[in-house]
Amino acid sequence: MESLQIPYRAVVVGATGGLGAAFMQHLEQDPNCEQVIGLGRHSDPPVDLLDESSIERAAAWLREQAAEWDLILDATGILTIDGQGPEKRLRDLDPAVMARAFAINAIGPALLFKHLAPLLPRNRKGVLATLSARVGSIEDNHLGGWVSYRASKAALNQIVRTTALELRFSHRQAVVVALQPGTCATRLSEPYRSRAPEVLSPEYATGRLLDVLDRLDAEQSGSFHDFEGQRLPF
Template sequence: MLPSLRSGYRALVFGAGGGIGGALAAALEADARCAGVAGLSRRDGFELEDEASVAAAAARFAEGEFDVLLDATGALRIDGYGPEKALREIDPAGMARQFAVNAIGPALILKHFVPLLPRGRRSLFATLSARVGSIGDNRLGGWISYRAAKAALNQILRTAAVEVARRRPEAVLAALHPGTVATPLSEPFAGTRDRLDPADAARRLLVVLDGLPAERSGCFVAYDGRPIEW
């Protein structure tokens, strides 16, 4: 599944209890070259918005290394607050929650788990972003808080990649757009659009991630391998 990594690689999936996260974990577990897959989610007591929880989770794994870190966390509707259709619908508390879950949470994962990536060999870190987080590609408007939070996530990932490259030059960090996947997250907003099966989406994302060279660390890429403008 990830032939660019050493045989016996180890992986950790954040949000493993979700549709895409679960599919990513299953795909890695089915790879004979993978020595083990760990998963973190709320059902394990992992609270993305609580730095103490994120730090405690990292401490549990501190004795080992992970060749692959996959952040499949994120939410579109939070506490009943969904994507806005107009400026008048902006709610400060709802916007803050969008940033907490979709930008700050992944930043905390980077902060506490990047030290678990190896220094002397290739490694992979991916976070699930969204095409609607692209500023240059925004032609429809709406979804202000979610778009802004995902745009912030992209900047966080891009900036982290610059720093990580100084000590882990073979590491690849990427923001990945999974497409519209058949999960509860997308169900209310999919309309008549075709949706990818989670297992198919996971396979495509892993293929794309595996094919990225270290020189492209910090990129924003879709599930079909095509780059997305910032």
């Protein structure tokens, strides 16, 4: 990346997932990236989206490593829950499954933002980005179904917008955005790829997303973009 301070420091949460690992690979190979830390349930320190104290401890540990982090990427998310895929109809709704979707796809990232956003630089560009999904767009919903996943990602998009509005006062050059990586060849999408018009490799999608982030500035903070750079409706 060229638009961040050089050298820059980066954090990837969900670093062992298909997209998180691909982000890590790109950042480790970027000569402008001085340090990249991957966090997840099995990292040291561990990060569990269902345990706020683990996120708080990880944030404190990161601050011990460096006062500021230029790029913070949330590559977490869940689609199939306890063997149950997305609902096709309202009658398929399971409140426990829906609650877990919100816990991981919306509440968890909100807690990441709560504890990690203060690590962004205050006087230069910093990026806080999370992986959303096109099906989380309310305006773009023309098919219905997938209620829990759609609603949890729509909630995530609102969290992104709200975080961006708050940070504009304390971190004036911060870029807080939701990203749509497309359908990628990862474990999350494996049962649902057959209907996708295009399946991308994680390496390609994450490379394109980093290029998109490189082009954004504070004026686009609080927005939603796909891997081609197109701004998507919330």
